[in-house]
Amino acid sequence: MSVDHKQRRLERRRLWGRAQGRPLSAHQEGLVKTLLPEILALPAPLSAFEGKSRVTLEIGFGGGEHLLRQAQAHPDQGYIGAEPFLNGVAKALSGIDAAGLDNIRLHHGDVRAVLDELPDNILDCVYILYPDPWPKPRHYKRRLIQEDFIADIYRVLKPGGELRFASDIISYVDWALARILRYRPESGAGFSWDVSSVQDWLTPYAGWSSTRYEAKALREGRTPHYFTFMKT
Ligand SMILES: C[S@@+](CC[C@H](N)C(=O)[O-])C[C@H]1O[C@@H](n2cnc3c(N)ncnc32)[C@H](O)[C@@H]1O
Known part of the structure; x- marks a missing residue:
């Protein structure tokens, strides 16, 4: 690893709020100890997906509602999910175990560690569904969608691959659109x-399954926005 790369990792800011909520049930704790090590996305995020028709990454999957339903609907495709919130990971593990899904790999932690291990031009789709809004201007620097993050996503997507971003927070929508659309890589058109x-x-994506955070947004009267950007 280059010195620059190491330095970048050390300088990374923590972007999420809570790492754990209430204590896990005994069943969930058991799954964290047994199932999670079997389906870890790192160190080799793609190793389980040989022969799969597509590979999708979901960033900040929360309780895994969307990730699991997609994986269940498309057993011929591979799914990688990253989430630092332990209770979310535990909930996803319960669902994976109950449904017997074998096409999901999980990273309990910062998705940027997964992005670092992915080769260029490899993913078909990346979902960022309702990222933490960090609505106060002094916290904008904690937002997940930043220039270097967009560059990482662009690098790992195949040409023609899609970045799907949903949010109910208008200031985040404006923030993300401006940054994603003005991103100009050295190779390619953005x-x-x-x-x-x-x-x-x-309009939600075709085959959309709602998430916990989206349900909360709707209950509180906010409007979901769904964006699809294609790597050109
Ligand atoms: C507002 S929640 C939305 C969760 C879920 N996508 C949903 O729609 O219900 C944002 C999620 O992003 C996760 N998150 C924040 N920073 C992250 C990072 N660097 N890598 C992966 N996930 C992250 C948080 O832990 C949190 O669960």
Whole structure:
């Protein structure tokens, strides 16, 4: 690893709030000890996905509602999920165990560790669903979507691969759109956003399964926005 790369890792800011909530049940604790080590995404995120038609990464999967439903609907595809919140990981493990899913690999921690291990041009899709909003301007630096993060996502996506981002927080939507659309890599043209009307970003993705955070946003009267950017 280069000195620059090491330095970058050391300088990384923690971007999430809680690492653990209430204590895990005995069943969940058992799964963290037994199932999680068997399905770890690191050190080799793609090792389980030979022969899979597509590979998708979900960043900050929360309780894993969307990740699990996608993996269940597409057994021929591979899914990597990253989430630092232990209770979310434990919940996802319970679902993976109950459904007997074998096409998910998990990273309990910062997704940037997974991105570091992925080769260029390898993923078909990356989901960032309702990232922590960090609504106060003095906390904007903690937002996940930053220039270097966008560069990492661009690098790991295949040409034609999609970055899907959903949020209910208008200031985050503006923030993300500005940064994603102005990103210009040295090779390639950046991300394209193919829209013709407002309905395009108010309509959920095909085959959408809602998340816990989205349900909360809807209960509290906020509007979900769904964006798809294509690597060109
Ligand atoms: C507002 S929650 C949304 C969770 C889920 N996507 C949903 O829609 O219900 C944002 C999630 O992103 C996770 N997160 C924050 N920083 C992250 C990082 N660097 N890598 C992976 N996940 C992260 C948080 O732990 C949290 O669970």
